[in-house]
Amino acid sequence: MSELWDDIDPDDTSPICPECGVSALPPEAMGEPSMCENPNCSTFGEPI
Numbered sequence: 001m002s003e004l005w006d007d008i009d010p011d012d013t014s015p016i017c018p019e020c021g022v023s024a025l026p027p028e029a030m031g032e033p034s035m036c037e038n039p040n041c042s043t044f045g046e047p048i
């Protein structure tokens, strides 16, 4: 899946939700999990 990350800017730390493909909220702190910000996603509000 390395090609997936080729489109991401190195400075953009926002992860992509594996469920809906929408960029997720970056973690509030190093080591914290990211959370999907798509209200229609099954993992909305849950750690990715």
Ligand SMILES: [Zn+2]
Residues within 6 Å of the ligand: 017, 018, 019, 020, 021, 022, 036, 037, 038, 041, 042, 043, 044
């Ligand atoms: Zn999602």
